[in-house]
Amino acid sequence: MGFSTKQVHAGVTPDPVTGAILTPIYQSTTFVQESVDQYLSKGFSYSRSGNPTVRALEQKIAVLEGGVACTCYSTGMAAEQAVFQATLSAGDHAIISDVAYGGTYRLATKIYSRYGVEFTFVDTSNAKNVAKAIRDNTKLIFTETPANPTLKLSPIAAISEIARKKNIVHAVDNTFLTPYFQRPLELGAHISVHSTTKYFDGHNATTGGANVVDSKELDEKIRFHQNATGVIMSPFVAWLTLQGTKTLSLRMDRQSENAQVIAEFLEKHKKVDKVCYPGLKSFPQHALAKKQASGFGAMIWFEVKGGVKAGKKLMDSVKLCTLAENLGSVETLITHPVTMTHAIMAPAERLRVGITDGLVRLSVGLEDVEDLIADLKTALDRI
Amino acid sequence: MKKETRVTHQPAVKPPEGNRSLVEPVYRSVKFSFPTIADSLKPEARQAGFEYMRDSNPTTRQLELLCAELQDRDDAIAVGTGMASIWLALLGSLTAGDRVVIFLESYRPSRVAVRKFLSRLGIAFDMVSIHDRPAIVEAFSKVDTKACLFESPTNPMLQIPDIEWLVDLARKQEITTILDNTFGGFHNHGQYAIDLFVHSLTKYAGGHGDAMGGIVIGKKERIRAIKPLAVNMGAVLDPGAAYLMLRGMKTYYLRYERHCENALAIAEYLSGRSEVTEVLYPGLKSHPAHALAKKQMHDYGGVVTFTLRNSDKEKTWDFIDRLKVFATASSLGSAESLVAPVELYLAMDLSEAERKAAGITEAKVRLAVGIEHIDDLKADLEQAFKSTFA
Numbered sequence: 001m002g003f004s005t006k007q008v009h010a011g012v013t014p015d016p017v018t019g020a021i022l023t024p025i026y027q028s029t030t031f032v033q034e035s036v037d038q039y040l041s042k043g044f045s046y047s048r049s050g051n052p053t054v055r056a057l058e059q060k061i062a063v064l065e066g067g068v069a070c071t072c073y074s075t076g077m078a079a080e081q082a083v084f085q086a087t088l089s090a091g092d093h094a095i096i097s098d099v100a101y102g103g104t105y106r107l108a109t110k111i112y113s114r115y116g117v118e119f120t121f122v123d124t125s126n127a128k129n130v131a132k133a134i135r136d137n138t139k140l141i142f143t144e145t146p147a148n149p150t151l152k153l154s155p156i157a158a159i160s161e162i163a164r165k166k167n168i169v170h171a172v173d174n175t176f177l178t179p180y181f182q183r184p185l186e187l188g189a190h191i192s193v194h195s196t197t198k199y200f201d202g203h204n205a206t207t208g209g210a211n212v213v214d215s216k217e218l219d220e221k222i223r224f225h226q227n228a229t230g231v232i233m234s235p236f237v238a239w240l241t242l243q244g245t246k247t248l249s250l251r252m253d254r255q256s257e258n259a260q261v262i263a264e265f266l267e268k269h270k271k272v273d274k275v276c277y278p279g280l281k282s283f284p285q286h287a288l289a290k291k292q293a294s295g296f297g298a299m300i301w302f303e304v305k306g307g308v309k310a311g312k313k314l315m316d317s318v319k320l321c322t323l324a325e326n327l328g329s330v331e332t333l334i335t336h337p338v339t340m341t342h343a344i345m346a347p348a349e350r351l352r353v354g355i356t357d358g359l360v361r362l363s364v365g366l367e368d369v370e371d372l373i374a375d376l377k378t379a380l381d382r383i
Numbered sequence: 384m385k386k387e388t389r390v391t392h393q394p395a396v397k398p399p400e401g402n403r404s405l406v407e408p409v410y411r412s413v414k415f416s417f418p419t420i421a422d423s424l425k426p427e428a429r430q431a432g433f434e435y436m437r438d439s440n441p442t443t444r445q446l447e448l449l450c451a452e453l454q455d456r457d458d459a460i461a462v463g464t465g466m467a468s469i470w471l472a473l474l475g476s477l478t479a480g481d482r483v484v485i486f487l488e489s490y491r492p493s494r495v496a497v498r499k500f501l502s503r504l505g506i507a508f509d510m511v512s513i514h515d516r517p518a519i520v521e522a523f524s525k526v527d528t529k530a531c532l533f534e535s536p537t538n539p540m541l542q543i544p545d546i547e548w549l550v551d552l553a554r555k556q557e558i559t560t561i562l563d564n565t566f567g568g569f570h571n572h573g574q575y576a577i578d579l580f581v582h583s584l585t586k587y588a589g590g591h592g593d594a595m596g597g598i599v600i601g602k603k604e605r606i607r608a609i610k611p612l613a614v615n616m617g618a619v620l621d622p623g624a625a626y627l628m629l630r631g632m633k634t635y636y637l638r639y640e641r642h643c644e645n646a647l648a649i650a651e652y653l654s655g656r657s658e659v660t661e662v663l664y665p666g667l668k669s670h671p672a673h674a675l676a677k678k679q680m681h682d683y684g685g686v687v688t689f690t691l692r693n694s695d696k697e698k699t700w701d702f703i704d705r706l707k708v709f710a711t712a713s714s715l716g717s718a719e720s721l722v723a724p725v726e727l728y729l730a731m732d733l734s735e736a737e738r739k740a741a742g743i744t745e746a747k748v749r750l751a752v753g754i755e756h757i758d759d760l761k762a763d764l765e766q767a768f769k770s771t772f773a
Contacts, residue, residue: 002756004641005708008718009755014710021592021710021719203630204406243591246718250637250754324405330633331405366633 003064003180008246011059023056025239049227053235057242058210061200064245065179065192067212069219071226072238076175076195077103078231079209080142083191084108085225086218087140087169090116094140095133097124097154099147099353101173102341125285127158134166144173145182146289149301149337149361150354151276153285156292160188169218171211175199175328180252181295185214191222198328201244202251206237251330251366255298258372259364265373266302271310271380273303273358298364299327307357310383311336314360317379320371327363332372335361409626410441438614442622446629450588451600453635454564454580455573458606460613461598461625465565465583467618468597469493469532472579474616475599475609476530476559479505483530484522486513486544487741488537490563491729497532498732512740513537513544523556530559535679536566539688539729539749540742541663543672546575546679565716568639571680578605584620586716587685590631590638594624638718638754642685645760646752650687652761658772660746661690685752686715688725694746699724702771703748708755708763715751720760723749 001009012023028051031044044050054072062070073079084107088094096108098121108119122133124143141163145154156172163170171191172184178199184192194200196208213219226232233241256279263277275282278289279296289296304310314334315323321334325341335341337355345355364372384392398404415433417423423432433439443461451459462468473496477483485497487510497508509522513533522528531553535544546562553560554576564572565583572580582588584596597620599609620628643666650664662669665676666683676683691699703711709722713729723729725747730738738744752760 001759005755005759008753009708021712021717203633205630243593246591247634247638247754250641251634254637322405326405329405333405366637 004249006063007060007180007248010063011056011061012242023053023239023242025235026052027235047235048230048232051232051235051238053242054233054238057233057238057245060242060245061179061194061196061210062212064248065174065185065212066183067185067192068215069223070210070212071219071223072196072233072241073209073211073226073231074233074237075207075231076193076197076209077107079193079195079211080104080107080173082222082225082229082231083142083169083171083193083211084112084117084140085229086221087171088112088117089139091137092139093118093120093135093137094142095120095122095124095130095138096142097144097147097152098122099150099152099355100142100144101148102344104142104144104173105345124154124159125152127155127162130159131162134162134168138166138168141168141170142173143170144175146176146278146297146299148176149299149335149341149359151176151278151283151299151301152354153278153288153292155288156182156184156187156189160184160190163190164188176299177293177295177297178248178252179212180249181256181297182293185212187292190214190218196241197326199248199252201241202248202329203244204326204329204331205244206240208233208237208241252295252298254366255364256295258366258369259298259300259362260296261369262362262364262372262376263300266300266376269377269380271305271383273305275300275302277301300362300364302360302362303356304358304360304380304383306383308338311358311360312339313383314379317382318375319378320367320375321362321379327361329363330366332365332367333363335363337361407442407445407629409622411622412436412440436622437617437619440619440622440625442629443620443625446584446620446625446632447598449629449632450569450582450584450598453569454600456580456600456602458603459598459600460606460610461584461596461620461628462613462616462618463597463620463624464595464618465581465585465597466492466496467616468581468583468599469496469563471597471609471613471616471618472561472581472599473497473501473530473532475612476561476579477501477506480527481529482507482509482522482525482527483532484509484511484519484528484558485532486511486534486537487733487737488513488540488542489532489534490538491732493532493563495732513542516548519549520552523552523558528556528558530561532561532563534563534566535572536665536676536684536686538566538686539723539725539747541665541670541686541688543665543670543676543679545675546572546577550576566684566686567680568635568684570636570639571682575679578602583716584628585714587635587639587642588631588716589628590635590717591627592714592717592719594627594631596620596624596628639682639685641754642716642752643682645754645757646683646685646687646750648757649750649752649760649764650689652764653687653689656768658692658768659689660692663688687750687752689748689750690744691746691748696724696726696745698771699746699748700727702767705767705770706763707766708759709750717751718754720753720755721751723751725749
């Protein structure tokens with residue numbers, strides 16, 4: 001079946017009682033058992049352990065990723081935390097992309113390091129660096145590709161091969177490209193991690209997360225933590241996400257088309273020093289982007305001339321592009337990482353991984369691309 | 384304040400100046416207040432303020448403004464279903480002693496509303512074929528004719544009336560024109576001097592089959608004139624449904640585009656099948672009014688109707704039952720593809736002679752093409768053809 005068909009139909013069967021074409025919102029904590037002998041015969045007992053609406057979304061996302069199973073969470077960070085919990089214990093070591101979402105960095109350095117887990121932040125754009133960083137106690141390799149915000153890519157297949165040889169779990173944060181453009185499990189990874197808040201929902205209406213895994217054993221491990229810690233997705237959020245997912249490929253196609261046009265526009269603008277978008281020929285890893293994904297996504301970063309001041313001026317001048325930290329929705333959002341998403345990072349560490357003062361991140365939406373370019377042009381001309 | 388009072392007078396959360404939520408909140412409030420009675424009586428409060436949800440609600444209002452703008456008009460009233468919008472437009476344009484013109488080629492519940500219910504309120508009707516120009520001229524020339532309700536493309540037979548001709552004729556006789564534009568969508572037909580547009584928002588606006596709604600769109604004066612009736616009828620759209628419509632509208636163009644692409648591909652596929660004798664889709668060059676449709680519309684929608692060769696009721700039902708990706712259901716405009724037997728679902732109110740005049744037979748099948756991958760839709764039809772016609 002084609003991706004567009006799966007995104008509409010997978011995981012959803014008409015309600016057996018009424019024929020309702022959509023999965024009902026099972027807003028119920030408790031499920032009655034017919035008898036003690038038939039305990040769990042219908043699959044549900046308590047909504048923390050499993051809920052039919054959430055299960056429908058889990059099944060849909062599992063099918064879209066080509067995975068064995070999927071678990072959903074209240075946020076993307078909750079999903080990531082479940083991966084850490086399922087794979088790491090005191091005395092273990094994990095390797096993480098040196099450019100990663102600020103939340104990942106916080107989860108590792110501020111929380112898990114307190115429980116005796118060691119982390120090495122590695123430039124995972126080269127698989128050799130990963131191989132070198134592996135220790136006897138390494139249990140998890142967590143990559144993010146394209147990485148937030150610099151869009152640095154990590155070679156999924158090469159890293160997975162190294163991980164599999166050493167029995168290490170390789171989890172890939174696939175939020176930026178979604179299974180429509182990139183399929184980490186088919187490239188050898190064990191887990192594909194998502195913030196469904198972004199492209200799956202796509203409408204800025206919910207927060208949620210998902211972990212798609214390649215084996216039943218891994219799913220059971222992760223599901224245990226999902227249930228034990230209770231970081232579950234609510235049935236209503238699952239239902240909204242089910243609905244949002246139906247247009248995922250349509251939105252991704254249009255948003256990445258828009259992003260390509262905008263990236264090319266920015267590259268020619270004289271107030272812009274540098275543009276980074278995997279779809280540009282000038283992108284250093286353009287060949288890898290083409291090889292491991294079928295699309296380039298809708299995230300762009302660029303460097304305005306004039307550092308922090310120019311970046312701030314741009315933020316204040318745009319009208320249609322909205323100043324907000326989220327990404328992946330139908331609205332175009334613009335962020336200045338140094339003052340917003342990555343403010344917590346030490347300046348030296350920021351610079352080391354390429355987050356410069358004038359760096360601006362753009363999450364391109366569904367608007368008419370002419371309107372977006374007009375907005376950016378007006379704002380850039382003001383710098 | 385005692386805590387027992389606090390639970391009903393909950394603390395206000397006021398974001399700092401300039402800090403706004405990107406998605407407008409859903410206003411789940413029936414009542415709205417002003418600081419003083421005098422404030423509530425100020426002209427701006429009377430015009431744009433909110434008092435009671437049956438009159439208006441900010442979430443519903445946002446949807447009204449959006450739809451009006453897309454349809455090239457400046458005002459609208461949202462209601463609970465598409466049929467409520469038909470009723471509002473008809474009752475808002477007619478009084479006892481008046482006559483309304485409707486067409487054989489139209490949506491069944493609209494015909495039933497006029498023939499069965501409006502007639503009880505002393506409103507006469509003429510029902511003619513949309514292709515019968517002399518009959519239309521005659522019906523329009525009756526002194527009591529005050530309104531005309533039509534569709535383009537028509538449901539389920541996808542006929543295309545000449546809108547310019549129809550509207551010009553109606554204008555000369557001061558007849559209110561009401562276009563049920565559900566099939567064409569908000570981006571079509573705005574250029575014509577149509578007085579009122581009605582839409583079932585349940586279809587392409589919501590687009591995900593999860594909420595019902597309707598809307599009447601027109602120029603400010605006209606909408607203002609029917610607003611008291613709307614408030615009195617009380618067929619309001621729930622703000623939760625309005626929110627789902629607003630959310631659905633964000634992908635309206637993307638979805639409509641894909642619906643059209645898929646529908647054209649299906650229509651072309653069906654045209655090449657030996658089991659099919661006729662395919663009705665305005666986007667096909669073989670459609671008798673293709674040139675007219677091309678002139679009037681930007682694109683042709685997601686509904687395709689076709690005729691199975693030598694098929695009686697049983698065979699048609701068998702074909703439909705064998706489809707797996709297409710679900711048997713009578714709505715349209717949502718992500719999922721649907722299929723309906725035309726005669727059974729959409730024409731049981733018509734007499735045999737009327738059905739014949741409208742071209743409706745038991746061999747007719749209506750497809751509401753969704754946004755799935757085209758290959759899967761074709762494969763589904765293919766397997767049903769093979770097994771039904773084996």
